[in-house]
Amino acid sequence: MQAELIDHIRFTAISPDMIKHMSVAKIIVPDTYNDDGYPIDGGLIDQRLGVIDPGLKCKTCGGRAKVCPGHFGHIELVRPAIHPEFAKTIYLLLQSTCKDCHRILLNEKQVDDLKPTIESFVRADDNEKELSLQTSIESEGKNMSLIKKLKTVKKCPSCGAVQGKLKLERPTFFYMNGNRLKADEIHDWLASISNEDLAYLGIDGTSTRPEWFIMSYLLVPPVNVRPSITLESGERSEDDLTHKLVDIIRTNQRLEQDIDAGAPQIIIDDLWELLQYQVTTYFNNETPGVPVARHRSTRPLKTLAQRLKGKEGRLRYNLSGKRVNFSARTVITPDNYIGMDELGVPLKIAENLTVPLYVTKWNFDYAKSILSNSSYPMVMNHISKEGVRKRVADTNREELLAALKPGDILDRQLMDGDIVLFNRQPTLHRLSILAHIAHILPGNTFRLHLSATIPYNADFDGDEMNMHVPQTLEAQAEARLLMGVSTSIVSPRNGQPVMFAIEDIVVGMYMLTKDGASFTKDEAARLLSSVDIYELPEPLKNGTYSGKDIFSMILPEDLNFEYTDKKDDKNNVVIKKGKLIKGYVNSKIVKKGKLILYLYSEYGPEKAKDFIDSITIMAGRAAYIAGMSISMRDYYISALEKDREKIISNTLNEAKELLDKYRNKTLEALPGYTKKQTYELEVFATLNIARSVASQVLLSHLTMDNNAMLMIAVDARGNILNFVQIAMMLGQQSVRGGRPSRGYDGRVLPYFSRKDKNPMNKGFVKSNFVEGLEFVDYYMHAMGARDSAMGKPLVTAVSGYMMRRLVNAMQDFYIDSDLSVKDAGGALIETLYGGDGIDPVKENMK
Ligand SMILES: [Mg+2]
Ligand SMILES: [Zn+2]
Ligand SMILES: [Zn+2]
Structure with missing residues (x-):
């Protein structure tokens, strides 16, 4: 084969001549195989179009299935059909040219104005054309607006003909003064537009003639583009494209027969329209305004546009998307008894994934021993120093063992201690992929430490995650050093910890370390041995052990730490010389809090990770010992009833005052708002406050x-x-950021009066979940709930799409060794990464 340098690529519409030139067979039979199971000549899988059957040879090139590239055929349409994707361009062309003389509807002066640009464009040779078309379009900002105005020209400047009223009814129906323009009429009109006139419309007539948009010849793609599948039953199942082409040929045949038989025009027109429908849906089965073409099973057919478009289309699925080896996906379940930096990997998965072991003289004995294994962990492949790859089996193991030498590579099964990458979608930030240490366990799920769910935003209601096994030593080292869970405890976004104790572990920490918490010797021993500590702290005078002392056993001996809460001194914590002496371990110090950050910066990431690991196990155990449950009794607080009534009546009074002010026009409008809007805003705010007032009252009544x-x-x-809504009142419901107002004319429900200003009828709900909801309350609450429920997926879809676009735009940016950001072409994007060169992870540490 001769190598040629590609100078430029040009996209044009395909001409009838090109189709005839490309085609190796005219397809006339609307069928595929004959009764003997062989392709029918002139049928849709004619052997001249190539072969998919390994036993057959292509009748065009003589190649067999894997050698023959496939060849195009064509269908001759007895009546032309409009290419649906060009309908808009055709519409523009018809609008811009005279209905009689088909000249462009520009007057002489306009023509003179535009001539210079157009002429340079028309005269340019092929190489320059791309550029000059670009310039002509760019400089013709005015040109395009001029062209858009052409549809309003009443009289042709060339022949004086009065222009008719042109209409496009989607997708392909054109009307002139109410009369349907047939495809052949449009074809002739477009064919008589000169190349010069086309240039004014930004079309290069020398490469694409507009009459080609009206097709009399239809390309039939090669069979290997639309292979048939043989089912287990021996039955053949054809591709959707083949089905569609069968429909086109069948309609074409009927149309031809009717024309030959001299059938009435109405019948012919109907069939012609059907042919146009078949062609339209062949190109795009989601064309607006056209019924979807369906399979016998009512499934919509997947035709040309559907193959390319969207997430599952050729571009996004097959070209930008890549399948990867050395990866696994399954459901995640929690396991607090493995380390936060570990990942429980099912044995089944470990058996199927491999890691290369590079045989050296230093690990030779180990390599030999693992190669000799005939069950997990064993070697799957042997790649010799010379590059010969062999699958290890019982039959050749001895032979390979004897020949093993440094320089060989062994693909061994995944084992405890291997580094793996773990990922959950949507992958929104750096911490959505972290490196974990594999811990092979029985079962079918990945097991993840509770605290490690936070950066992934994972939960265990069926979430699935992906694991990847880095194959090169460089990748493994990078994963360990840059992506490890421990080193990622502090977020690169703001220097705050992103992994800490959550949920029942936090309750357990309180149970363990609250003032007066004490445990028997047995309990203390169990608590401590669960975190591999085998000595007890000093007992209290009564022989029990203080929870604070037990907790202190996991702290570094020289740790001095103090936390002062500005709002609530109950949260204050003092740790001196590794002993918790004041306060309980609350989420304030382990979450936003400084303790984890302090351990991370002063004792290193590993210590911070170990602390979370230990506290998780110990606090879990403490919560188990203490026991913890909630019931209706927690929520039914009779003392609250009076407060509740008072809050409600106060709120309603305030709302009433606002209404009076609004009615006697003493309410002043906020800047930028009408009085009515101001009233609505202020009432909404007033009614909204009721809930916060209620929560203050509630807090004053409650204890631990x-x-x-x-x-x-x-x-x-x-x-x-939440508590307020359960025990006191649901409060004001909001729909689109305000009070519910729509539904019926001037009211939310039909039996309210239009003049009714009662806050209860506009979403103020007095009742609570314990006492139950009245109908109106329930309705208002459902409106608010629906509003927020509909908002959520919408917001995720929008941000997901934004993410996709940002990733596409920035995927080849990188930070150079001088800390500047560059793109793949070396262009400078940012002189200093982040603009300030500050690493938030290190910045927050004192
Ligand atoms: Mg979930
Ligand atoms: Zn061939
Ligand atoms: Zn004219």
Whole structure:
């Protein structure tokens, strides 16, 4: 084969001559195989179009299935059909040219104005054309607006003909003064537009003639583009494109027969329209305004456009998307008894993934021993120093063992201690992919430490995650050093910890370290031995062990730490010389809090990770010993009833005052708002406050004896607003950021009065979940719930799309050795990464 340098590529519409030139067979039979199971001559899988059957030879090139590239055929349409994707261009052309003389509707002066650019464009040779077309379009900002105005020209400047009213009814129906323009009429019109006139419309007539948009010849793609599948039953199943082409030929045949038989025009026109429909859906089965073509099973056919478009299309799925080897995906489940930096990998997965072992004289004995294994962990492949690759089997193991030498590579199964990358979609930030240490375990799920779910935003309601096994030593080292879980505890975004204790572990920490918490010797021994500590702290005078002392056993002996809460001194914590002497371990110090950050910066990432690991096990155990549950009793607080009524009546009074002010026109409008809008805003704000007032009152009534309150206070689950909604009132519901107002004319429900200003009828809900909801309350609450429920997926879709575009735009940016950011072409994007050269991870540490 001769190598040629590609100078330029040009895209044009395909001409009838090109189709005839390309085609190796005219397809006339709307069928595929004959009764003997051989392709029918002139059928849709004519052997001249190539072969997919390994036993057959291509009748065009003589090649067999894998050698023959496939060849195009064609269908001759007895009546032309409009290419649906060009309908808009055709519409523009018809609008811009005279209905009688088909000249462009520009007057002499306009022609003179535009001539210089157009002439340079028309005269340019092929190489320059691309450029001059670009310039002509760019400089013709005015040109295009001029062209758009051409449809309003009433009289042809060339022949004086009065222009008709042109209409395009999607997708392919054109009307002139209400009369349908047939495809052949449009063809003739477009064919008589000169190349010079086309140039004014930005079309290069020497490469693409507009009449080609009206097709009399249709290309039939090679069979290997639309292979048939043989089912197990021996039955053949054809590709959707083949089905569609069968429909086209069948309609074409009927049309031909009817024309030959001299059928009435109406019948012919109907069939012609059907042919146009078949062609339209062949190109794009999601064309707006056209019924979807379906398979017998009612499944929509996947035709040409559907093959290319969208997430599962050729571009995004097959070209930008890549399948990867050395990866696994399954459901995740929690396991707090492995380290936060570990990943529980099912044995089944470990058996199927391999890591290369580079045989050296130093690991030779180890390599030999693992190669001799005939069950897990064993070697799957042997690649000799010379590059010969052999699958290790029972039959050749001895032979390979004898020949093993340094320089060979062994693909061994994944084992404990291997480094793996773990990922959850959507992959929104750097911490969505972290390196974990594999820990091979029985079962079918990946097991993940509870605290490691936070950066992934994972939970265990069926979430699945992906694992990748880095294959080269360089990749493994990078993963360990740059992507490790421990080193990622502090976020690169703001220098705050992103991994800490959550949920019931936080309750457990309170149970373990609250004032007065004490444990028997047995309990203390179990708590400590669960984290591999086999000595006890000094017992208290009564022989029990203080929870604070037990907790202190996992702290570094020289740790001095103090946390002062500006709002609530109950949260203050003092640790001196590795002993917790004041306060309990709350989420304030281990979450936003400084303790994890302090351990991370002063004792290193590993220590911070070990602390989270230990506290998780120990606090889990402490919560287990203490026991913890909530019930209706926690939420039914009779003392609240009076407060609740007072809050509601106060709120309603305030709303009433606002209404009075609005009615007697003493309410002043906020800048940029009408009085009515101001009233609505202020009423909404006033009614909204009721809930916050209620939460203050609620807080004053509650102590840590209330388990529901305890969960909230230690920041394990829920917030005070949840409690208010359960025990006091749901409060003002919001729809689109305001009070519900739509539904019926001037009212939300039909039996409210239009003049009704009662806050209850505009979403103020007095009742709570314990006492139950009245109908109107329930309805208002459902409106608010629906509003927020609909918002969520919408927001994710929008941000997901934004992410895709950002990734596409920035994927080849990199930070150079001088800390500047460059793109793949070496162009400078940013002189200093981040603009300030500050690493937030290190910045927050003192
Ligand atoms: Mg989930
Ligand atoms: Zn061939
Ligand atoms: Zn004219």
